[in-house]
Amino acid sequence: MILEDDVLHSLCSAGNVVALTGAGISAESGVPTFRGADGLWSKLKPEELANFDAFLRNPELVSEWYKHRREVTRVVKPNAAHYALVEMEKIYPHFTLITQNIDNLHRRAGSVNVAELHGNIERNYCLGCGKRYDGKDLDDNSPFRCSKCGGLIRPDIVWFGEMLPLDQWEIAEKASENADVMYVIGTSAVVYPAAQLPMAVKRNGGAVIEVNIEETPVTEFADASFHGPASEILTQIVEKIKEKISEEPK
16 A cells, blocks of 8 residues: 555644545445445345334334344454554544444444444334333344333434434534545445535545545545555554654654
């Protein structure tokens, strides 16, 4: 990986830094992606499982599916890319991690300042009374009915046709508008409104650094694009940043 001197300087001198992550960063941990050729959506129709109407029509089917997905994410572990972002949070004065993933791997790796645009599969709540069923509590509550009021329990994630959580979006939008640098990692950059965040960085004079296994729409305007496994590339970037900072006079 070749990191140009001017790009490295920008990465080392940045004060406000944002990372935007998508499914690609978790694919290396073994979490199936939705939009790739071998993704989950190639085997199942998303409209049958990931919208509120489908949940009301067949709550047992949808709930069992998300139970299976929770089991998958609990088995897998954060990879080197997740841990590299934890290190970045320690390096930069102001660091915000914006993720489109629901797998909770960023928090499990140790990231703290995380905006979860699409929710978190480990969180659940009752539609009737709002009682929380997070972590392993839900799996002990078959058939996914609230022990308090009997209402349906749904995953605390964003389904098709639903709005992003306003508080999380406001964090993401503000961080992007103020960013000196944004890392765009493992995302196809086609799902809105998250896809507009890199452009917001560019409009405000920030640099966009892309890390993806292949080219995306971001590649055309990114200040630097690195194509390959995020675990390898981010680890190398963090090492170069640390090395450069250590060379600077104290």
